[in-house]
Amino acid sequence: MIAQAQARTQQRTWTFPRRLLADHIGLAALLWLGLIVAVTVLITAVAYWDSISVSGWDRFMSTIPHWYVAVIAGFLAHRFLPAAIAHGQTRRDVSVQLLIFTVVFAVVLAVLGVVGFLLERVLYGAMDWPQEVAAGQLFSSSGEAHLIFLEFASKFLVWAAAGALVGAGFYRSDEAGGLSLAVVWIPVSLAGYALGSQSGTPISLLDFVFDPPSLHPLLAIAVCAACYLVTAALAWRVIRDTPLRSKATWAGRDHARFGHSDDSTREGNGSMIEVRDLSKHYGTTKAVDQLSFDIKPGIVTGFLGPNGAGKSTTMRMILGLDHPTSGSVTVNGKAYRDLPAPMYEIGALLDAKAIYGRRSASQHLRWLAQAGGIPKQRVDEVLDLVGLTSVAGQSITGFSLGMFQRLGIASALLGDPDTLLFDEPVNGLDPEGIVWIRTLMRRLASEGRTIFVSSHLMNEMEETADHVLVIGRGRLIADTSMSEFIQLSTHSHVRVVSPQASDLAPRLDNAGATITVADDGALIVTGIEAAQIGDIAASHAIRLHELSPQRARLEEAFMERTRASVEYHAGDAEAVAAIFAETTQTTAEQEVR
Amino acid sequence: MATATSATTLDRAATRQRPSVGFGATLASEWTKLISARSTYLTIGLAVALAIGMTALISLAVGSTFSEWNAADQASFEPISFSLAGLLFGGILIAVLGVNLVASEYSSGMIRLTLSATPQRGRLLMAKVVLISLVAMVVTLVMTVGVLVIGQAVLGAYDMPTVPLTDPDAVRVIAAITLTAPLFPLIGATFAFLFRSTATPITLVLALMFVPAMFGALFPDWWQENILSLLPGSAADSLALSHLSDSRTYLDPVPAAAVVVAWLVITVGAAYVTLTRRDA
Numbered sequence: 001m002i003a004q005a006q007a008r009t010q011q012r013t014w015t016f017p018r019r020l021l022a023d024h025i026g027l028a029a030l031l032w033l034g035l036i037v038a039v040t041v042l043i044t045a046v047a048y049w050d051s052i053s054v055s056g057w058d059r060f061m062s063t064i065p066h067w068y069v070a071v072i073a074g075f076l077a078h079r080f081l082p083a084a085i086a087h088g089q090t091r092r093d094v095s096v097q098l099l100i101f102t103v104v105f106a107v108v109l110a111v112l113g114v115v116g117f118l119l120e121r122v123l124y125g126a127m128d129w130p131q132e133v134a135a136g137q138l139f140s141s142s143g144e145a146h147l148i149f150l151e152f153a154s155k156f157l158v159w160a161a162a163g164a165l166v167g168a169g170f171y172r173s174d175e176a177g178g179l180s181l182a183v184v185w186i187p188v189s190l191a192g193y194a195l196g197s198q199s200g201t202p203i204s205l206l207d208f209v210f211d212p213p214s215l216h217p218l219l220a221i222a223v224c225a226a227c228y229l230v231t232a233a234l235a236w237r238v239i240r241d242t243p244l245r246s247k248a249t250w251a252g253r254d255h256a257r258f259g260h261s262d263d264s265t266r267e268g269n270g271s272m273i274e275v276r277d278l279s280k281h282y283g284t285t286k287a288v289d290q291l292s293f294d295i296k297p298g299i300v301t302g303f304l305g306p307n308g309a310g311k312s313t314t315m316r317m318i319l320g321l322d323h324p325t326s327g328s329v330t331v332n333g334k335a336y337r338d339l340p341a342p343m344y345e346i347g348a349l350l351d352a353k354a355i356y357g358r359r360s361a362s363q364h365l366r367w368l369a370q371a372g373g374i375p376k377q378r379v380d381e382v383l384d385l386v387g388l389t390s391v392a393g394q395s396i397t398g399f400s401l402g403m404f405q406r407l408g409i410a411s412a413l414l415g416d417p418d419t420l421l422f423d424e425p426v427n428g429l430d431p432e433g434i435v436w437i438r439t440l441m442r443r444l445a446s447e448g449r450t451i452f453v454s455s456h457l458m459n460e461m462e463e464t465a466d467h468v469l470v471i472g473r474g475r476l477i478a479d480t481s482m483s484e485f486i487q488l489s490t491h492s493h494v495r496v497v498s499p500q501a502s503d504l505a506p507r508l509d510n511a512g513a514t515i516t517v518a519d520d521g522a523l524i525v526t527g528i529e530a531a532q533i534g535d536i537a538a539s540h541a542i543r544l545h546e547l548s549p550q551r552a553r554l555e556e557a558f559m560e561r562t563r564a565s566v567e568y569h570a571g572d573a574e575a576v577a578a579i580f581a582e583t584t585q586t587t588a589e590q591e592v593r
Numbered sequence: 594m595a596t597a598t599s600a601t602t603l604d605r606a607a608t609r610q611r612p613s614v615g616f617g618a619t620l621a622s623e624w625t626k627l628i629s630a631r632s633t634y635l636t637i638g639l640a641v642a643l644a645i646g647m648t649a650l651i652s653l654a655v656g657s658t659f660s661e662w663n664a665a666d667q668a669s670f671e672p673i674s675f676s677l678a679g680l681l682f683g684g685i686l687i688a689v690l691g692v693n694l695v696a697s698e699y700s701s702g703m704i705r706l707t708l709s710a711t712p713q714r715g716r717l718l719m720a721k722v723v724l725i726s727l728v729a730m731v732v733t734l735v736m737t738v739g740v741l742v743i744g745q746a747v748l749g750a751y752d753m754p755t756v757p758l759t760d761p762d763a764v765r766v767i768a769a770i771t772l773t774a775p776l777f778p779l780i781g782a783t784f785a786f787l788f789r790s791t792a793t794p795i796t797l798v799l800a801l802m803f804v805p806a807m808f809g810a811l812f813p814d815w816w817q818e819n820i821l822s823l824l825p826g827s828a829a830d831s832l833a834l835s836h837l838s839d840s841r842t843y844l845d846p847v848p849a850a851a852v853v854v855a856w857l858v859i860t861v862g863a864a865y866v867t868l869t870r871r872d873a
Contacts, residue, residue, distance in 0.1 A: 316705070316872070316873070319705075319709045319712075320708075320709070320712045321705050321708055321709065321872065321873040322872040323870075323872060336712055337712040337713065339712070341614045342710070342712055343709075348709055350705055350706070350709075351705070354701050354702030354705065354706065355701060355703055356697045356698060356700070356701035356703045357626070357630035357631075357632065357697065358630060358631045358632065359626075359629040359630050359631070360629070363629035364629075366629070367622045367623075367625040367629065368706065368710055370618055370622035370625055371614075371619060371622035371707070371710035371711050372614060373614035
């Protein structure tokens with residue numbers, strides 16, 4: 001199991017750059033190709049129309065702005081590096097991914113440059129224009145065509161590499177693209193001017209080589225190489241200093257239980273979320289399917305379901321972020337968008353790490369407070385409430401996941417709302433953080449607030465929620481109190497370990513028990529009590545090494561329920577089977593961690 | 594924990610009165626976002642430094658080689674337009690800033706936080722538009738005055754013709770460039786709302802800025818006069834620079850202003866429609 005998980009992580013490391021290339025570089029390259037084709041066709045058409053010779057444009061490709069390459073490479077690297085660090089297992093992984101990224105980006109653009117060049121040749125041939133260089137010469141090993149090809153390839157490589165390195169080096173800065181332009185361009189331009197270039201703006205060391213001014217090519221190469229070395233050092237510093245994502249966060253998740261607070265301290269205050277026939281379809285996929293429920297005031301309602309069951313989509317629709325395909329959802333009787341001051345009515349924690357920019361925690365909360373019409377002094381109060389006062393002035397770029405989670409909860413509490421929405425609040429937290437969130441949720445509920453919290457972790461819900469909504473494949477499977485949910489869904493059983501299990505089993509069977517054998521050889525006995533099993537064993541002098549009654553856990557209840565729904569929705573058995581498969585997989589992954 | 598509990602409960606009555614949250618609150622919030630991010634200062638600083646630095650370099654190059662120019666070129670030398678060359682570099686960064694103020698919200702996912710605090714999406718769009726316009730105008734005003742001062746100073750040092758800032762031509766240039774400064778940053782920002790990414794809007798806005806300038810002159814006169822003149826860059830240049838040099842893409846001031854406004858109405862309108870209809 002562990003080896004399998006490692007294989008999975010390993011695979012993810014290497015598939016990651018591929019996905020990024022597909023998502024971003026593909027788009028940038030397509031736009032670039034579009035530009036080349038459009039300009040070539042236009043120039044040729046115009047020249048044909050006006051019967052002018054365009055032989056002077058024989059190498060127009062070199063006039064296309066190279067800074068585009070640097071700016072885009074810078075932005076992509078800026079986007080890419082944090083994710084690479086999050087996905088990489090070692091610093092070498094991250095460096096190699098950055099290298100792959102740079103080379104692929106440069107190669108894609110260089111190939112497109114050649115495509116543009118060949119396209120020119122075809123058009124020029126059709127026009128019977130004189131050609132300085134014929135297409136056939138491009139790949140020959142002599143003559144100017146060879147140099148042009150080399151120029152394309154090397155220029156793109158240099159610009160992409162420099163841009164990517166600057167973007168990586170300044171990846172914490174939000175202006176990596178602009179910086180890559182400035183850092184790559186300024187020193188090289190300055191060097192060019194200072195050393196007497198008359199050929200406009202020398203934009204890469206290759207310009208010095210192919211279009212030599214009064215400067216010795218070796219000197220130019222040295223100046224530019226120095227610039228690029230500095231950027232490479234910056235990038236390396238980032239990779240070296242950035243902590244790789246920590247693993248093993250769930251080891252202690254079955255932490256000591258937190259006592260549920262007394263029901264009598266709660267007061268219903270009528271605040272409520274109403275969901276009616278809510279559906280959200282993406283194409284033919286039904287992410288949320290005819291969902292109807294009420295969130296009752298003053299209690300913690302758990303929203304349970306495997307990954308991809310539609311929990312987050314439902315929460316986003318409650319907050320007016322996603323538009324339902326059909327149905328309606330109201331907060332305190334109104335659609336979210338019609339609330340005059342929404343942050344006073346409902347606070348939400350969706351993705352705590354989705355914060356942009358290098359700013360401090362208190363600055364982040366300040367813009368949010370202003371947007372919600374909340375007085376500024378409330379910022380300090382919520383920071384105190386979540387225990388972030390001591391780091392309020394520090395840049396959030398250095399925050400741990402737990403600190404982000406606290407900051408997210410602080411922002412949800414800004415308007416002191418009666419209703420709170422938490423989407424997977426304990427995901428990725430350490431045991432201490434989990435206990436903290438659990439305690440906080442109980443306390444907020446005891447103050448009379450309505451809490452709606454989603455999770456794919458059954459055990460976690462059992463510790464926190466009073467009421468539970470179970471959702472699978474976008475449909476509501478259960479809407480019941482937590483205790484009832486566990487009670488109704490499963491039977492308790494007794495685990496028996498005995499060296500004489502083969503003797504014991506038939507005797508228990510005779511007593512009316514149902515027996516299955518667990519993987520480790522233990523007998524799982526249902527139908528009779530532990531005391532009765534002990535008596536039977538004693539009367540036959542059978543030794544017992546373990547005799548433990550097992551209380552049904554929520555996890556089992558959930559599986560039981562989803563399994564049961566196969567019978568309720570006979571036509572949809574496949575869907576439920578799929579839910580079950582996902583759940584087991586999720587659990588298995590957590591066990592590995 | 595005990596103190597923390599009292600902090601929530603004590604305060605509940607105080608925050609109970611719900612103020613009306615309007616456009617002012619959204620604008621103030623966007624302003625705080627802008628001034629609290631380090632990147633804002635970095636970009637603006639780089640823009641000003643690049644504009645002024647490149648103008649100084651270009652003026653140096655012009656000044657040191659002027660004596661070698663032929664007589665016709667020397668006679669037609671126009672000091673203001675040579676000083677403005679560096680603005681291009683600052684302009685790229687301001688356009689990138691406009692894109693990034695929107696695109697960063699999408700790339701980080703913070704747009705969901707922003708929209709859950711301000712569910713009125715049109716109001717958010719208008720706040721961004723107003724803020725980007727103001728920033729672009731203020732920064733461009735500083736850059737334009739800066740490049741003119743530096744450019745004229747360098748040219749003056751080479752005993753070349755110069756123009757004082759108070760010259761009517763210079764004043765018109767400063768006013769027109771400042772007033773049209775929001776054009777490309779806003780187009781970039783609206784593209785960012787449309788594409789929800791960084792690379793595409795930057796590519797498009799830079800292409801819109803530079804491709805006509807680079808290849809437009811190859812087009813037949815009719816095309817230049819009737820089609821290319823309707824592009825945002827040509828219209829803005831007609832307003833700012835037409836009194837300095839002839840251009841085939843020239844438009845009279847009123848039609849030119851109308852073209853600029855039309856580009857803004859169309860792009861902001863498209864952003865409004867997609868922003869309000871699409872899932873965040």
